[in-house]
Amino acid sequence: MNDLLTIWKALFTYTIAPLEISGKLIAGLFNSFTSALWSLPGWLLRFFWFNFKPLMQVLLLPGLAFILLFAIIVVWFERKFLARAMLKVGPYYCGKRSGWLQLIADFLKLFLKEIIIPYDAHKILFLLMPVMLPTIPALAVILIPFDQNWVLFNAGSLSLPMFIAIAGLAPLIPIFSGWAANNKYTIIGSFRTAYLYISAEIPLVICAAATAIMAGSFNLVEIVEAQANLWFAVPQFIGFVIFFLGLIIESERTPFDIPTAEVELVMGWRTEFSGILFGFTMMAEYVGFLAWSLLFITLYLGGFNGPNVLGLPLYSHVFWLLLKLAVLVPIVIIIRGIFPRLRMDQMLRLGWYYLTPLAVLNLFIVLTLKLLGVFP
Amino acid sequence: MPEGVEETFVEAVRAAHPDFIESVEVLRPRRVSLVGKREEFLGLAKALKDEFGFTHPVSAGAVDYLKENRMRMNYYLMNPSSRFMLILGIDLPRDDLTLPSMTQVWEAMSFHERETREMFGISFEDHPNPISLLLPPDWKGGYPLRKDFEGEETQP
């Protein structure tokens, strides 16, 4: 009898039991797998966000995806919005009356077109300049704070001077590319770019310095925090207006798009670019617009400040910054539909006779307010 | 406009410069046609501008009378204060097509004289810029508006 029991125990131990145990193991693995599956997104998000946050920021917001999407969406918005102002319709056929597929169509067309290099042009500069053109304002975008800790490159107290320095590189590219194309129209466009930027940068820098004085630091995060109670647009109203004009001038939009005046210069310094090089120059205009708009909002309109939305301080700051951007962009676009273009000498007169003295006046007002202790 | 003004003008011109004029004719109210002699044509033109007030140049053109072996060059002038129109003509024999240029008197005749030179072959002395106006710079086909001009057929 004991032998039968032993044989039964042996059989159980070596055949059925392993099956049972393995069955339990398999069932247990399956259970944990399904439970892990339901909790995977949150886990994944937490994993990536807290371990790879800088990468996410660079890729998504405010990095590559944000800049490209801004350029594309604002192009579409401008075409539709401005078309309604001109009693036209805008892109209509690609994409069911809103024309959003038109952008993809245009982008593909630009990619697929042939790149023509003019005879006797300086090949290296001609091919290199448009590539550098959108990257310079994009470099400036990374300095803008989207929240106290959400800055791609936190340069500390050098962030505002660094922005101005990077933006100062921007006019060099049109000048080089206009010369490199070996064409009289482009060289005239280069001359005009030089005049334009010289007359516009000085008032802008003075006004930016005035905001930094009022905040007490050059760090953009601290400038935004100093506007927690009152936006700088209110005491520095003159600087607000000058910087708004400077924003339009620096991004070369009408009424100041003198270097690329089509009626005279056949697209100015952009004349000889074709294909994707032209696509870069078009994109650069909007990336520059983005960079200067963000700086304008940061310096004068309170940056990312705003009441908390849904109790999420991190995301509500981003939301407020994007909301202010979404209000500013249509205003600048509609200005294009109201005014003709200025002439070069009228632009220079505006910059040197009016904007520069007013910027200095603004600086004196800020210094006075600071010395009187109104803004500690 | 009072009647007879044209006759007054005709008499005044005849009285002032009898030697320079070949014939005068009143075409319509305020329109007179004057044909001058080749000698002193420049003097006549200057007199018309300075004394009679024809300061507004209108146009200039030529006509080729092949059968009579002459060409007529017409200048159209206008007096801005009295709105008088004058057609000043001059006959040129076809083998001696030279004429002092009227750009010395009315500057705006420059374009019209350039066109007449390239279309008819009349050469204007002292013209400041005697290059072709409408025809290409390498045109070798002759003078198009002459009556004996043979055009080339274009290839089908």
Place this chain on the structure above:
Amino acid sequence: MSEPKIEPDLMRVSWGPQHPMSGQTRILLDIDGEIVHRLTADLGFTHRGIEKILENRTFLQGIIPIERMVMVDTANIGLGYVLAIEEALGVEPPERADWIRSMICEFYRINSHLYAFGLQVEATAYFPAVFLWTTIDREIILDLQEQLTGARWSYNFFMPGGVHADIPEGFQDKVLEGVEYLRGRFKQYWGAMVENAIFEMRNEGVAVLRKEDAIRLGATGPVLRGSGVDMDVRKDDPYAAYGDLDFKVVTEAEGDAMARLKVRFHEIEQSLDIIEQVANEIPGGPVRTRIPLFLRIKPTEVLSRVETARGELGIHMFTDGGMNPYRVQINSPSLRNMYVFERLAELDEILLADVPVVINSIDPWYLDSDR
């Protein structure tokens, strides 16, 4: 054309045939930075030899090529040729035909001035849609013309002896409706564009042509009237029904680009008044007197002058008894204005950015100056 020499230190830019705003011509600009030191017009790109063509066509066949001189203004030019034939024949058209001719010519003057206005606004880069708005307004006029004559622009409606056909039923009401609509549009244009601050900056004081220079250089049309000289062939040498109609000759005193634009604007308003008068007061009667089908005109010479939208057009016709005219000398207004344009660089300081504004304020039509 062999080009004049460039002075040292100047750059020659060819505002050439391949250019967004140059039209069918080439203009050489000698510039030093932004200042234009010399303008040279290189005409002849559209020379078709219309004067020679007319010598090889019969009198009636010649109406068709000559209308192709200016496409936005064909009625006035065709009328010039037809008036020359009538005067050579000694035929007077009936009165109703004269009034119809005046109405069509005034419609065409509005057409041409709208086109020029759209181009001048576009030259200051005030978004190109303005040119499309003026094109839409021209559609009203072209629709009315189509109802009257059967064609939209070149319709050979004027015959020596009268016009082809009478006004259809109900046409006068449509004309008055069209006139009301256009008057409303011009108020909008004036407010939105002419009184725009930057538009005034771009146009006032640009290329001032003084009165003495305008007369001396042979300007004509709105260029002359914008400098304060009130010469208008419709008043000086009346033809068609202009002797009976009541209108003013519009002049402005300043002589800059803005003055020329305002002259065109007010001329449109005067044209609308004339059209209203014609629609309300046109006399009855026949519209045509018969002329022989195979015309031969005895040897004579005839000069007829009309006021087109761009200036005074003269047609000096020489006949010799044959079926074709012996010679037709066309005194084109745009050729005279192009000479004025060349001299503007010496008279007033022009910047490179002003060149499209100046060209469009002078409003040459290159097919007209080249013939």
